Amino acid sequence: MASEAYITLTDVVFSRSGRRIFDGVTLEIPRGKITAIMGPSGTGKTTLLRLIGGQLKPDSGTIMVAGENVPRLRRKALYTLREKMGMLFQSGALFTDLSAFENVAFPLRVHTSLPEDMIRDIVLMKLEAVGLRGARDLMPSELSGGMTRRVALARSIALDPELIMYDEPFAGQDPIAMGVLVKLIRDLNSSMGLTSVLVSHDVPESLSICHYACIIADGQIIGEGTPDELRQHPSERVQQFLQGQPDGPVPFNYPAPDAGSDWGLTGGAR
Amino acid sequence: MMDRIAALGRLGLDIVATVGRAGYFLGGALAGVPKPAVGFPLLVRQLYSVGVLSLAIVLVSGLFIGMVLGLQGYTILSDYGSEAAVGQMIALTLVRELGPVVTALLFAGRAGSALTAEIGLMKATEQLSSMEMMGVDPLRRVIAPRLWAGFIAMPILAVIFSVVGIWGGMLVSVDWLGVFEGAFWGNMQSSVSFADDVLNGMVKTVVFGFVCTWIAVFQGYDCVPTSAGISSATTKTVVYSSLAVLGLDFVLTAVMFGDF
Numbered sequence: 001m002a003s004e005a006y007i008t009l010t011d012v013v014f015s016r017s018g019r020r021i022f023d024g025v026t027l028e029i030p031r032g033k034i035t036a037i038m039g040p041s042g043t044g045k046t047t048l049l050r051l052i053g054g055q056l057k058p059d060s061g062t063i064m065v066a067g068e069n070v071p072r073l074r075r076k077a078l079y080t081l082r083e084k085m086g087m088l089f090q091s092g093a094l095f096t097d098l099s100a101f102e103n104v105a106f107p108l109r110v111h112t113s114l115p116e117d118m119i120r121d122i123v124l125m126k127l128e129a130v131g132l133r134g135a136r137d138l139m140p141s142e143l144s145g146g147m148t149r150r151v152a153l154a155r156s157i158a159l160d161p162e163l164i165m166y167d168e169p170f171a172g173q174d175p176i177a178m179g180v181l182v183k184l185i186r187d188l189n190s191s192m193g194l195t196s197v198l199v200s201h202d203v204p205e206s207l208s209i210c211h212y213a214c215i216i217a218d219g220q221i222i223g224e225g226t227p228d229e230l231r232q233h234p235s236e237r238v239q240q241f242l243q244g245q246p247d248g249p250v251p252f253n254y255p256a257p258d259a260g261s262d263w264g265l266t267g268g269a270r
Numbered sequence: 271m272m273d274r275i276a277a278l279g280r281l282g283l284d285i286v287a288t289v290g291r292a293g294y295f296l297g298g299a300l301a302g303v304p305k306p307a308v309g310f311p312l313l314v315r316q317l318y319s320v321g322v323l324s325l326a327i328v329l330v331s332g333l334f335i336g337m338v339l340g341l342q343g344y345t346i347l348s349d350y351g352s353e354a355a356v357g358q359m360i361a362l363t364l365v366r367e368l369g370p371v372v373t374a375l376l377f378a379g380r381a382g383s384a385l386t387a388e389i390g391l392m393k394a395t396e397q398l399s400s401m402e403m404m405g406v407d408p409l410r411r412v413i414a415p416r417l418w419a420g421f422i423a424m425p426i427l428a429v430i431f432s433v434v435g436i437w438g439g440m441l442v443s444v445d446w447l448g449v450f451e452g453a454f455w456g457n458m459q460s461s462v463s464f465a466d467d468v469l470n471g472m473v474k475t476v477v478f479g480f481v482c483t484w485i486a487v488f489q490g491y492d493c494v495p496t497s498a499g500i501s502s503a504t505t506k507t508v509v510y511s512s513l514a515v516l517g518l519d520f521v522l523t524a525v526m527f528g529d530f
Binding site: 050053055075079080082083085086087089090091093094095096106107110111152155159 | 308395396397399400402403404405406407411
């Protein structure tokens with residue numbers, strides 16, 4: 001990888017409820033680029049973001065973000081590091097008792113002592129960046145799904161972070177809203193020089209904007225590279241995922257006992 | 271047999287783990303005191319939603335319980351020609367027992383369940399997670415103001431309950447049933463001790479307020495973030511709070527008034 005790594009995961013092992021989610025994952029996420037992390041549902045893509053953000057601790061391995069080993073950080077240092085991060089949650093996670101304006105103003109009010117008129121200007125600039133300056137007074141319940149994510153995006157860039165993580169930004173969006181989000185992610189990355197980590201299983205949209213991508217399955221990275229390299233990847237599992245084939249190395253059927261025994265054809269049916 | 275022993279062991283481990291998490295949670299919430307400029311408005315807002323919005327149910331319940339006490343007390347005491355003692359009976363019953371206990375039960379049902387549901391929904395909609403990712407500790411920002419509001423509001427509500435209850439008792443026994451007003455107030459004044467009765471009652475309200483609020487905010491914070499999880503956590507808040515209040519009431523009463 002040509003660019004310097006902003007995030008480095010080394011031999012990360014993480015288990016939950018007795019199930020191993022990551023089994024020795026090693027990954028470098030370059031500074032200033034968009035990196036897409038893709039994979040089937042339930043493979044731990046969101047968990048990976050939570051590990052990077054320090055909301056979860058790995059069983060073993062190191063997670064370096066901006067030169068800091070996240071799992072080893074003490075509470076205060078972790079919260080300070082998080083001021084350099086923004087995260088767009090799948091649901092938007094706007095504070096339901098605050099208007100769109102106040103949601104975006106929230107991190108500024110908490111982390112800075114800027115005067116009110118300056119906060120107002122910054123919030124309106126951030127809302128303008130996502131095309132929602134006119135929706136400043138709306139409450140979250142009055143926003144559509146796409147607008148909610150755009151307000152959440154404005155909030156996550158309010159403090160001009162170095163890193164922004166997107167958790168399934170395209171899930172459940174109509175084509176127009178999806179197009180808007182794709183444009184915003186690309187534009188914000190280039191204009192603010194952000195390091196962007198995009199978790200998604202929407203292959204065409206993700207590959208259209210990312211500089212680098214990796215595919216996670218069964219606790220490991222099964223393929224990584226630039227979008228073109230991934231499209232040419234020799235792994236059948238990678239190709240099954242990219243082309244959306246219903247059956248292949250990842251079986252269509254969930255593991256089950258012999259069908260004959262279930263229908264009482266071979267005896268021993270329950 | 272072995273399965274049952276194993277299940278019992280698992281249950282024991284779960285209980286110990288939950289108590290440990292609750293203690294750690296309480297420590298985190300109490301340790302992180304926000305700056306006054308930030309924390310005070312948050313506290314005032316929570317005092318409104320936890321305290322002021324519970325006033326109606328406390329006032330109405332206090333009034334009716336006082337009126338029932340007046341009626342029952344008069345009926346029993348008049349058999350012995352001691353209806354003049356109804357004032358002291360109402361006051362002692364309310365100040366020592368019913369004020370703290372009934373207010374705590376009402377508080378758990380009204381404010382406690384609301385706290386659990388609100389925090390649980392914030393968890394389910396990832397608002398708490400997003401706060402963490404913005405570098406804001408939800409224990410300090412969300413939990414601590416609610417915890418302190420509960421601690422402060424509950425004793426005040428209990429005092430209001432007792433005062434309104436005594437007034438309701440007076441309405442029935444003096445204004446309706448004709449007990450001599452001077453005897454009603456005089457007996458009350460001479461038999462209710464500030465140190466032994468009022469202060470001990472206040473200690474109970476502080477303990478109950480602490481326990482009910484702790485249970486409520488912890489259940490919300492620790493719930494499974496689904497609709498079924500929030501529903502279960504809300505139910506647990508009311509059940510655990512009620513049982514804790516009744517159990518602690520016996521313990522506290524034994525300690526305070528058990529000097530036979």
